[in-house]
Amino acid sequence: MEAASSPESVRGRGENKAINDLDRDFWNNNDSSNVQQRWSSYPPKEFLLNMSPYAPYGDPRLTPKAPGNKSGVSPKGPTPEDAGRRPGPGRDANSSVSDLANSVTSDMLMLSPSSEEDDHEGPVCEKLGRVQFSVGYNFTDSTLTVKILKGQDLPAKDFSGTSDPFVKLYLLPDKKHKLETKVKRKNLNPHWNETFLFEGFPYDKVIQRTLYLQVLDYDRFSRNDPIGEVSVPLNKLDLANMQTFWKELNPCTDGSGSRGDLLVSLCYNPTANIITVSIIKARNLKAMDIGGTSDPYVKLWLMHKDKRVEKKKTVVMKCCLNPVFNESFPFDVPAHVLRETTIIITVMDKDKLSRNDVIGKIYLSWKSGPAEVKHWKDMMGRPRAAVAQWHALKA
Numbered sequence: 001m002e003a004a005s006s007p008e009s010v011r012g013r014g015e016n017k018a019i020n021d022l023d024r025d026f027w028n029n030n031d032s033s034n035v036q037q038r039w040s041s042y043p044p045k046e047f048l049l050n051m052s053p054y055a056p057y058g059d060p061r062l063t064p065k066a067p068g069n070k071s072g073v074s075p076k077g078p079t080p081e082d083a084g085r086r087p088g089p090g091r092d093a094n095s096s097v098s099d100l101a102n103s104v105t106s107d108m109l110m111l112s113p114s115s116e117e118d119d120h121e122g123p124v125c126e127k128l129g130r131v132q133f134s135v136g137y138n139f140t141d142s143t144l145t146v147k148i149l150k151g152q153d154l155p156a157k158d159f160s161g162t163s164d165p166f167v168k169l170y171l172l173p174d175k176k177h178k179l180e181t182k183v184k185r186k187n188l189n190p191h192w193n194e195t196f197l198f199e200g201f202p203y204d205k206v207i208q209r210t211l212y213l214q215v216l217d218y219d220r221f222s223r224n225d226p227i228g229e230v231s232v233p234l235n236k237l238d239l240a241n242m243q244t245f246w247k248e249l250n251p252c253t254d255g256s257g258s259r260g261d262l263l264v265s266l267c268y269n270p271t272a273n274i275i276t277v278s279i280i281k282a283r284n285l286k287a288m289d290i291g292g293t294s295d296p297y298v299k300l301w302l303m304h305k306d307k308r309v310e311k312k313k314t315v316v317m318k319c320c321l322n323p324v325f326n327e328s329f330p331f332d333v334p335a336h337v338l339r340e341t342t343i344i345i346t347v348m349d350k351d352k353l354s355r356n357d358v359i360g361k362i363y364l365s366w367k368s369g370p371a372e373v374k375h376w377k378d379m380m381g382r383p384r385a386a387v388a389q390w391h392a393l394k395a
Helices: 007-012 019-028 080-085 093-102 335-340 370-381
Strands: 035-039 130-138 143-152 165-172 174-180 191-198 210-217 225-233 243-248 261-269 274-283 296-304 307-313 324-332 341-349 357-364 387-392
Touching: 130 210, 130 225, 143 165, 143 210, 165 191, 225 243, 261 341, 261 357, 261 370, 274 296, 274 341, 296 324, 307 324, 335 341, 357 370, 370 387
Parallel strands: 035 191
Antiparallel strands: 130 143, 130 243, 143 191, 165 174, 165 210, 210 225, 261 274, 261 387, 274 324, 296 307, 296 341, 341 357
8 A cells, every 4th residue: 555645756656646546545455464655755745644534433444353363362261360269069159259258357458669568669560562663774765664563462451451553653853744554453462564665765864863653542532542652763773674673662751741640449348249449649640730730639430341330539639739539439349240340540630711631540450451450450369458559640
C-alpha cells in the first residue's frame, strides 16, 4: 500500500490519484503483509495519510482478528494458583473460599512502602512489553526505511483484559507529521509487518533526527490510551545496512509528564461477597488549574464485563496536590463474577465553570497491568485483610 506523496513525487511516478482515491485505498487495504507507506520529497508539502474520517461506528483501521488468535488467554492453561482454588468433588466454590478465609486472621494488613513485604517506595514497576522494528537508509534514492514488525507482551488496557494496539511514528524533533500502523484488535502480541518510506530525505538531515515510536491502545469512545514508547537517535545506528531491533517499551512522556500516585486499599470478604475499596491518599498530582493546583476527588466505577454496575465518589479536596481522603466504599461482588469484575478508579479535578478534568486512572482486576493484577491477587490471597498499594495514575 502506498500512502500519500508530495505532488512532485506523484507526478514522477506517473500517478494521478485524487485524495478520496488515496483515502479509500488506505482504509480498505486489510492485508498487513509488506505494507508500504511513503512520505516523499522531504519536507512533505502534502500529507494525506490521516485525512479519512472515522466511520460512524469506529475506526475502519481496525483489522479483523486473525483466525486462531485468542488474545488475553494464556496458552499455558490454568496456573497452579487457579488449580488450587478449584473445588474438589462434593465441594462448591463458596465452601473452598470460606475455608481459605477461615485460615487467616481478620487483622488489617497494610503493604505500605515501609512494610517488610514491600520495602520499595512508590508504585510497582510495570512491564510494558516490547516492540520489534527495522531501520535502514538507501543512499542511492535518499530514502529512509522503517519497518514496524511486531509487539510482544503488551499490557491489557481494556475491560476485557486485552488491547487494540497500533503504533505512531515520528522523526523528532518534528511532531507535526506522523505515520501510523493499522490497529490490531484484541491482541497483546500483534504482528503489523508494515513498511514506511521517508523519500527524498538527505542523509545529513536523517542523522539529526530521532526515531520515536509510540504504541497506543485504540479506544473507540474516548482518547486512545498510551502503552509505551521507544526513542532511537538515528546517528547511533549504522543505517547503511537494514538492522532489526527489539526494544523494551518505556512509560510514555508525550508531553503529559507524571500524573501522580494514589494509595488504594482493597479488602475482600468472601462470606458477605463484598469488596471494600479504601481511597487513602494521593501524592504529586498533576496541576490542572491555572493557579498551579487542582481540586481533586476520586470517582469509582464497579464494572461487570463491559457494563457499569455502580458508581461512588469521594469528597472534593480544595487546592491540594497531595490530598488525604481516607474514605471507604463497599461493593457487592459475588464470587462467581470476580473474574469478570473491574474497578475503575479515576482521580478528577473539580471545575465549577467547565467540565471536570481527568487527572489519571487505575484499572483494578484479574486482567489489568502487572501492578494492578498484583494488588488484586494480594487481596484474594488475604481474605478479610485490607491490603494497600501505591498505583501510578495513567492517562
